[in-house]
Amino acid sequence: MTILHVSHRWQLSTKQFLLNCLAICKIKVVLMLVLTAWIGIALAPDMQRGWLAQVMSLLGIGLLSASAAAVNHIVDREIDKKMARTRHRPIASAQLSIANALLFAFTLAIIGCAMLIIWSNILCTLLTLGALVGYAVIYTLFLKRATPQNIVIGGLAGAMPPLLGWVSETGALSAPPWLLVMIIFTWTPPHFWALAIARRNDYQRANIPMLPVTHGVSFTKLCIIAYSILLAIVCLLPYLIGMSGWIYLLCACVLNVLFIGKSIGLYWSQCEQQAMALFRFSISYLLLLFIALFIDQWWL
Ligand code: HEM
Numbered sequence: 001m002t003i004l005h006v007s008h009r010w011q012l013s014t015k016q017f018l019l020n021c022l023a024i025c026k027i028k029v030v031l032m033l034v035l036t037a038w039i040g041i042a043l044a045p046d047m048q049r050g051w052l053a054q055v056m057s058l059l060g061i062g063l064l065s066a067s068a069a070a071v072n073h074i075v076d077r078e079i080d081k082k083m084a085r086t087r088h089r090p091i092a093s094a095q096l097s098i099a100n101a102l103l104f105a106f107t108l109a110i111i112g113c114a115m116l117i118i119w120s121n122i123l124c125t126l127l128t129l130g131a132l133v134g135y136a137v138i139y140t141l142f143l144k145r146a147t148p149q150n151i152v153i154g155g156l157a158g159a160m161p162p163l164l165g166w167v168s169e170t171g172a173l174s175a176p177p178w179l180l181v182m183i184i185f186t187w188t189p190p191h192f193w194a195l196a197i198a199r200r201n202d203y204q205r206a207n208i209p210m211l212p213v214t215h216g217v218s219f220t221k222l223c224i225i226a227y228s229i230l231l232a233i234v235c236l237l238p239y240l241i242g243m244s245g246w247i248y249l250l251c252a253c254v255l256n257v258l259f260i261g262k263s264i265g266l267y268w269s270q271c272e273q274q275a276m277a278l279f280r281f282s283i284s285y286l287l288l289l290f291i292a293l294f295i296d297q298w299w300l
Pocket residue numbers: 028029032033036085139151154155156158159184188191192195283286
């Protein structure tokens with residue numbers, strides 16, 4: 001009876017430990033990063049590799065992204081404790097120890113690197129490691145605490161996956177995937193600032209210099225409009241250089257009109273729900289835009 005009881009408790013705590021590990025991976029964000037890397041692979045010329053190498057490369061990029069997210073949870077634990085949105089996170093709420101989280105992040109990084117070295121190439125491995133350091137160290141440890149431009153500069157790390165996917169396929173850097181990086185890079189500020197407007201009290205309490213805290217909500221809303229217009233222009237580039245066709249162009253135009261419209265709507269609205277609505281829309285926007293790139297490539 002006692003043995004059964006002990007084994008049941010052990011199973012429960014193992015399950016909780018695994019759930020905590022999963023929670024610090026930011027799994028939905030990582031899935032989106034992997035999707036954008038996959039489009040990078042799909043758009044690369046002369047795909048010579050088999051599907052196994054492609055899947056393993058995507059898994060490697062996903063594991064390194066999850067490792068970066070885990071390090072972000074470790075480094076930000078004190079900030080996370082102060083914010084309503086994040087105070088229940090496993091490390092901030094002491095449900096997962098720093099040592100275990102570090103071991104987990106390190107294991108993910110080692111497996112991810114090994115997979116990229118075996119199934120991809122050294123350039124892709126180094127660039128993915130660069131993105132990991134860019135997000136987990138440069139953004140999280142330094143920029144986030146230092147400047148309201150934190151997410152503009154730090155956004156480059158999260159924008160890298162399409163390039164990583166392309167390089168995993170071709171082994172070389174070239175211009176076209178940089179356009180996809182530019183799209184995500186330009187998308188990141190309105191994506192994040194919409195949320196930061198709704199959560200500005202959190203950031204104020206945690207003393208993090210996010211734009212709505214340092215420059216006010218109205219100015220942030222103007223910046224969101226400016227970036228959404230810039231984003232619409234950047235989105236035209238894949239069509240203009242012949243990388244994608246009219247299906248993509250049509251979808252990009254519709255999505256960008258909606259994005260700009262909602263950004264302008266947010267400027268005139270006093271309601272915080274509107275900011276969260278734009279944040280949620282930004283995620284659907286990126287998902288649909290990249291699906292459009294894929295459909296355009298393969299169905300025409
Ligand atoms: C420095 C750049 C970025 C910042 C500061 C940022 C910030 C955030 C924040 C604070 C959240 C809310 C998470 C939560 O509710 O706990 C979020 C959610 C999300 N972000 Fe970003 N983000 C960035 C880049 C990206 C990139 C590059 C992607 C994908 C390509 C992405 C995809 C998502 C998705 C899918 C969610 C929803 C997650 C969920 O519902 O759990 N983000 N982002």
